[in-house]
Amino acid sequence: MLSNVSEYFRPRTVEEAFTIMESDRDHSIFLSGGTIVALMESSRIERIIDLKALRLDTVSLKGDELVIGATTTIESFRKDNLVRKEFGDFFYESLSCVGSWQIRNMATIGGSIAPKLGWSDVSACLLAVGANLMVYGADGYRRMVLSDYFTLPAGEKPLITHIMISRDGWLSAFKKFSKTTFDIATVNVALSIKSESGRIKSARVVCGSRPQYPVRFEVVESALEDLKINEVMPSIVRSLVFDNFAGGSNMLASFEYRKHLASVMAQRAAERIMEMM
Amino acid sequence: MKISLVINGKDHEIDIDPGQYLLEVLRDLGYKSVRRSCNSASCGSCTVLLNGAPVLSCSTFAVSVDGQSIETVEGLSEGDRLHPIQEAILEEGGAQCGYCIPGIVLTGEALIRENPEPSDEDIRLALNGNLCRCTGYEPQNRAIKKAAELLRSDRDD
Numbered sequence: 001m002l003s004n005v006s007e008y009f010r011p012r013t014v015e016e017a018f019t020i021m022e023s024d025r026d027h028s029i030f031l032s033g034g035t036i037v038a039l040m041e042s043s044r045i046e047r048i049i050d051l052k053a054l055r056l057d058t059v060s061l062k063g064d065e066l067v068i069g070a071t072t073t074i075e076s077f078r079k080d081n082l083v084r085k086e087f088g089d090f091f092y093e094s095l096s097c098v099g100s101w102q103i104r105n106m107a108t109i110g111g112s113i114a115p116k117l118g119w120s121d122v123s124a125c126l127l128a129v130g131a132n133l134m135v136y137g138a139d140g141y142r143r144m145v146l147s148d149y150f151t152l153p154a155g156e157k158p159l160i161t162h163i164m165i166s167r168d169g170w171l172s173a174f175k176k177f178s179k180t181t182f183d184i185a186t187v188n189v190a191l192s193i194k195s196e197s198g199r200i201k202s203a204r205v206v207c208g209s210r211p212q213y214p215v216r217f218e219v220v221e222s223a224l225e226d227l228k229i230n231e232v233m234p235s236i237v238r239s240l241v242f243d244n245f246a247g248g249s250n251m252l253a254s255f256e257y258r259k260h261l262a263s264v265m266a267q268r269a270a271e272r273i274m275e276m277m
Numbered sequence: 278m279k280i281s282l283v284i285n286g287k288d289h290e291i292d293i294d295p296g297q298y299l300l301e302v303l304r305d306l307g308y309k310s311v312r313r314s315c316n317s318a319s320c321g322s323c324t325v326l327l328n329g330a331p332v333l334s335c336s337t338f339a340v341s342v343d344g345q346s347i348e349t350v351e352g353l354s355e356g357d358r359l360h361p362i363q364e365a366i367l368e369e370g371g372a373q374c375g376y377c378i379p380g381i382v383l384t385g386e387a388l389i390r391e392n393p394e395p396s397d398e399d400i401r402l403a404l405n406g407n408l409c410r411c412t413g414y415e416p417q418n419r420a421i422k423k424a425a426e427l428l429r430s431d432r433d434d
Contacts, residue, residue, distance in 0.1 A: 001294060001296050001297045001298060001301060002296030003294075003296060004296070005295045005296030006295065007295065008278065008295035008340050031338065031341060034336060034337055034338055034341060035318055035333075035336055037338075038298065038318070038335070038336035038337070038338065039317055039318060039336060045296075048295060048296070048338065050338075050341050052341065075330075096402065099318075099406065100321065100405045100406020100407075101331055101384065101387075101402070101403055101405065101406055102318075102321060102324055102331045102332050102333045102384070103318060103333065105327070105330040105331060105332050106332050106333065106336070106337065182319070182405055182406060
């Protein structure tokens with residue numbers, strides 16, 4: 001039990017939720033899926049602001065974008081018919097290795113992004129498909145690129161309401177290395193490639209659990225442009241990731257081990273993309 | 278604060294603290310099949326079905342499921358008659374210390390409802406979040422498969 005919790009709010013609008021949070025940010029926390037909040041065991045938390053009544057749990061197609069409500073659970077997102085129609089097996093397969101079935105039934109897409117967790121498989125996959133966020137903050141609603149969310153100043157904590165993604169001709173694959181199938185990633189890599197005339201037109205190379213939050217390796221992406229797509233392409237991806245890896249060490253892995261793992265995961269992701277072509 | 282829960286089809290009105298977890302509330306109500314083990318969303322012993330989907334009651338705030346339907350193992354058997362998954366686990370030697378079994382039974386039940394003909398791979402993936410330190414999972418995999426077959430044949434009859 002979080003013994004210091006004395007107030008529970010169930011706001012009906014995003015504006016109301018944000019206002020309640022702002023009235024005592026130091027002692028309040030948003031509750032989406034609850035998997036992170038429940039494990040915090042923090043005596044600081046006195047007020048829970050449950051986001052469920054906001055009804056941000058749907059996936060819809062608007063124009064050429066999929067719009068995902070932030071409180072959509074990981075399991076319902078990965079199994080959603082629209083998501084599978086637009087992205088094939090990418091999210092269905094990739095997010096099947098997030099925690100367990102139970103956790104995926106609880107944890108939400110927005111809740112996986114908001115704490116800026118380094119090991120978030122969801123964040124890595126969304127970065128690889130060029131996701132944008134709709135957030136609500138002190139200045140109202142605004143749209144932002146997902147990577148910009150990770151670098152917001154510490155004091156700026158808008159509420160994520162929607163995630164927008166578009167396939168737009170990209171092929172994507174995700175690979176994760178963890179101690180067990182249940183565990184958080186020691187390293188994860190998500191790769192997206194757009195091709196033209198048998199060559200890579202553009203690439204997104206994302207590495208997470210570095211151990212910091214996931215980032216795109218833009219040097220690798222630039223180096224991959226115009227590369228011929230053939231049987232040696234995956235090994236070139238591996239070498240580029242190895243040479244340009246940016247990360248560190250923690251209790252899960254050293255920098256050197258991570259660099260090696262990331263390069264191998266990148267190669268496997270490239271091989272998976274070649275299978276789709 | 279007051280919440281209402283429908284547990285195994287029975288209505289409950291309960292006074293809770295807003296920081297209380299579903300696991301604590303269920304055990305206080307006498308649903309002792311819901312087990313506390315890791316208490317950190319890692320072992321699956323506390324699994325219950327929330328509106329039919331397996332979730333971890335150790336990390337679900339009770340207040341957040343106000344008005345919703347919860348199933349525990351107590352709701353599966355009918356009197357002395359065990360549910361086919363429970364029966365199959367006994368027959369296949371899937372229960373040794375037994376601590377993890379309620380969670381595994383509920384996860385298996387949710388899987389069979391969603392996929393009446395699960396493959397070995399489907400069962401392994403579904404049980405990914407239910408730790409068992411005794412059996413190595415093979416008897417439980419066999420039991421879920423056996424129960425699924427039985428339930429399919431009952432449905433077809």
